[in-house]
Amino acid sequence: MKKVVAVTACPTGIAHTYMAAENLQMAAKEMGVDIKVETQGSIGAENQLTEEDIKAADAVIIAAATKVDRSRFAGKPVLEVPVEEAIKDAKGLIEKALKMEKPKDYVEKVEEIHKERSAQRTGAYKHLMTGVSYMIPFVVAGGILIALSFFWGYKAFEVEGTLPWALMKIGGGSAFALMVPILSGYIAFSIADRPGLVPGMVGGMLAVSTGAGFLGGIISGFLAGYTVAYLKKSIKLPKTLEGLMPILILPVLSTLIVGLLMIYVIGSPMKAIMTSLTAWLKGMSSTNAVIFGAILGLMMAFDMGGPVNKTAYTFATGLLASNVFAPMAAVMAAGMTPPLGLALATVLFKNRFTKEEIEAGKAAWVLGASFITEGAIPFAAADPFRVIPSIMVGSAVTGALSMLFHLELRAPHGGIFVIPIAVSNPLLYIGVIAVGTVVTALMIAVLKKKVE
Amino acid sequence: MEIKDVLNEKMMVFDLKAKDKNGVLEELVSVLKENEVVDDEEGFLEVVKKREEEFSTGIGYGVAIPHGKSSLVKKPAIVFGKSRQGIDYNSMDGKPAHLFFLIAVPDNSDELHLKVLAELSRSLMHKEVREELEKALTPEEVINAFNK
Numbered sequence: 116m117k118k119v120v121a122v123t124a125c126p127t128g129i130a131h132t133y134m135a136a137e138n139l140q141m142a143a144k145e146m147g148v149d150i151k152v153e154t155q156g157s158i159g160a161e162n163q164l165t166e167e168d169i170k171a172a173d174a175v176i177i178a179a180a181t182k183v184d185r186s187r188f189a190g191k192p193v194l195e196v197p198v199e200e201a202i203k204d205a206k207g208l209i210e211k212a213l214k215m216e217k218p219k220d221y222v223e224k225v226e227e228i229h230k231e232r233s234a235q236r237t238g239a240y241k242h243l244m245t246g247v248s249y250m251i252p253f254v255v256a257g258g259i260l261i262a263l264s265f266f267w268g269y270k271a272f273e274v275e276g277t278l279p280w281a282l283m284k285i286g287g288g289s290a291f292a293l294m295v296p297i298l299s300g301y302i303a304f305s306i307a308d309r310p311g312l313v314p315g316m317v318g319g320m321l322a323v324s325t326g327a328g329f330l331g332g333i334i335s336g337f338l339a340g341y342t343v344a345y346l347k348k349s350i351k352l353p354k355t356l357e358g359l360m361p362i363l364i365l366p367v368l369s370t371l372i373v374g375l376l377m378i379y380v381i382g383s384p385m386k387a388i389m390t391s392l393t394a395w396l397k398g399m400s401s402t403n404a405v406i407f408g409a410i411l412g413l414m415m416a417f418d419m420g421g422p423v424n425k426t427a428y429t430f431a432t433g434l435l436a437s438n439v440f441a442p443m444a445a446v447m448a449a450g451m452t453p454p455l456g457l458a459l460a461t462v463l464f465k466n467r468f469t470k471e472e473i474e475a476g477k478a479a480w481v482l483g484a485s486f487i488t489e490g491a492i493p494f495a496a497a498d499p500f501r502v503i504p505s506i507m508v509g510s511a512v513t514g515a516l517s518m519l520f521h522l523e524l525r526a527p528h529g530g531i532f533v534i535p536i537a538v539s540n541p542l543l544y545i546g547v548i549a550v551g552t553v554v555t556a557l558m559i560a561v562l563k564k565k566v567e
Numbered sequence: 568m569e570i571k572d573v574l575n576e577k578m579m580v581f582d583l584k585a586k587d588k589n590g591v592l593e594e595l596v597s598v599l600k601e602n603e604v605v606d607d608e609e610g611f612l613e614v615v616k617k618r619e620e621e622f623s624t625g626i627g628y629g630v631a632i633p634h635g636k637s638s639l640v641k642k643p644a645i646v647f648g649k650s651r652q653g654i655d656y657n658s659m660d661g662k663p664a665h666l667f668f669l670i671a672v673p674d675n676s677d678e679l680h681l682k683v684l685a686e687l688s689r690s691l692m693h694k695e696v697r698e699e700l701e702k703a704l705t706p707e708e709v710i711n712a713f714n715k
Binding site: 126127129130131132133134136137138141154156157158180197199202203 | 624627632634635636659672676678684686688690691692693
C-alpha cells in the first residue's frame with residue numbers, strides 16, 4: 116500500500132487545518148492509500164509525524180497557508196499547496212503527490228552534471244576529450260602494472276623472465292606504448308569516424324617514435340581527422356568505384372599524408388618542445404615546482420571537471436608517456452581535495468550548510484576519495500563565489516606540496532584505490548591530500564556564511 | 568466535551584435575512600452580541616472580515632465557516648445560520664453558501680474548546696453531516712446531525 120504523509124496548517128488554525136486534514140484522510144481511504152496527517156492548528160501540532168512515518172512515506176503533501184518547515188522531508192517528493200487545495204480536491208492532490216518523482220539525490224546530481232557536460236562538448240574540445248577518454252583505460256592498466264612491478268624493487272624488472280619483468284613488459288612495453296596512438300587515433304575517430312582511426316593511430320605511433328610525445332599525438336590526431344574529412348568531401352568517384360573509398364583510397368592516402376607530415380614537418384619541432392618541456396619539468400627548482408603545482412591545483416578546482424580542469428588533467432596524463440609522473444600526482448591530489456574538503460566542512464561547520472548539503476557531504480567523501488572532482492559541483496552551484504575560491508585555495512596548496520615533495524603517480528585515475536600501488540610515497544601523498552582537505556574546509560568556514 | 572456542548576440553541580438562525588456576504592457576517596455577529604459573547608460588535612466583525620480577506624472561508628459544498636480569534640471574545644461560541652436563498656460567498660467552488668458556522672474564540676481559549684471546534688470542522692467535510700444540516704429545521708436536528 117502506498118503511504119503518504121501530510122501536514123496541514125492555516126493562519127488562525129481553527130477550521131481549515133482540520134477540514135483539510137479530514138478531507139485528505141477521507142480521500143486516501145477511498146483510494147486505498149495509507150495516510151497520516153499532522154495538523155498544525157491553534158492547539159499546536161497534533162498527530163505529529165515521526166521520523167519512521169516520514170521514512171516510510173512515498174510522498175509528502177504540505178497543505179498550508181503558513182510556512183511549514185520542509186527540512187525534515189529531505190529526499191522525499193514534497194507537494195506544497197495552499198490549504199484550500201486540500202479542501203477542494205484532496206484526491207487530486209494525493210494522486211499528484213504519488214506521481215511526483217523523488218528529488219534527485221546528490222550522487223545522481225553529480226552524474227547528471229557529468230553527462231550534461233559530455234553532451235555539451237563541441238568542436239576540438241570534444242574531439243580531444245574523446246581521445247583522452249579512450250586513452251585513460253590504457254594508462255590505468257599500464258600504470259598500475261608498472262607500479263606493481265616495483266613491488267619487488269625499482270630495478271627488479273631488469274631481470275629477464277621474472278614476474279616484475281613480465282609486468283613491466285605488459286604495462287610499460289605494451290599498454291603505455293599504445294597510449295599516444297590510441298589518443299591520436301580516437302581524436303581522429305571523433306572527427307571523421309572510422310576512416311579516421313588508421314591515419315590517427317599511425318600518426319600517433321610516429322609521434323612516439325619521432326619523440327614528439329603526447330603533444331605530437333594530439334596534433335597527429337587532429338591532422339588525421341581533418342585530412343580524412345577533407346578527402347571524403349573532395350574525392351568524387353564513379354558510383355561503381357565508391358566501395359573502394361573506405362577500404363583502399365581513404366586509409367592509404369590519409370595515412371600517407373599524415374605520416375609524411377609527422378616525419379618531415381611536425382616531428383622535429385614537437386620533439387624539441389617535448390624534450391625541453393620534459394627537461395624543465397624534471398629539473399624544476401623547488402620554487403618553480405611549487406608554482407607549477409599550485410597552478411595545476413587552481414586549474415583542477417576552478418571548474419571541477421570542466422575544460423580548465425581537463426586541460427590540466429590531459430596535460431599530466433600525456434606526460435606519463437614521457438615518463439614524467441610528478442604532475443599526475445599533483446593533479447590527482449588537487450582533484451580529490453575539493454569534494455573531500457567540502458565533506459569535512461559539512462562535518463566541522465554544520466551551520467554553513469543546509470540539511471541536504473550535510474547529507475550530501477557523506478557521499479562527497481566517497482566521490483572525493485575516488486578522484487571525482489565533480490562531487491564539489493552541487494555545493495559550488497549553490498554558493499559559487501564562496502565555495503569555488505575555497506576549493507581552489509585547498510587544491511593549490513595540495514598541488515604545490517605534491518610537486519614540492521617530488522611525489523609521483525603512475526596511474527591517471529583511481530583516487531585512494533591506486534595510492535598504495537601507484538604513488539611513490541603513499542603516506543606522504545595522503546598527508547598532502549589531508550592538508551589540502553583541511554585548508555579547503557577552513558576556507559569554507561571563513562568565507563561561507565551561516566545558514567539561517 | 569462534545570460538539571453538542573458548543574452548539575447553543577439560542578445561537579441558531581434558521582432563516583438568515585441577509586442577501587450578501589457582509590450582511591451575513593453582520594447578522595451572525597449580532598447574534599454573538601445578543602448572547603453576550605462579545606460586547607464590541609463592530610470590533611469583532613472587523614476581525615472576522617480581516618480573516619476573510621486572507622482567503623474566503625467559503626469552503627464549498629454550500630458551507631462557510633467564518634471565524635475569528637480575538638480578545639474581544641469572552642467565551643468560545645458558535646453561531647449556526649441557514650440561508651434558504653443562498654449567498655454568494657466567494658466560495659472555492661463558486662457556488663452559493665447555505666450553511667454558516669461563525670466560530671468565535673477568545674485569545675486565550677483552552678485546548679478543550681479548540682479541539683471541539685476542530686472536530687466540528689472535520690465533521691463538516693462529511694457529506695452525510697451536511698445533508699442532515701440542510702434538512703434540519705430545529706436546534707435538535709442540528710445537534711443530531713453531528714451525532715451521525
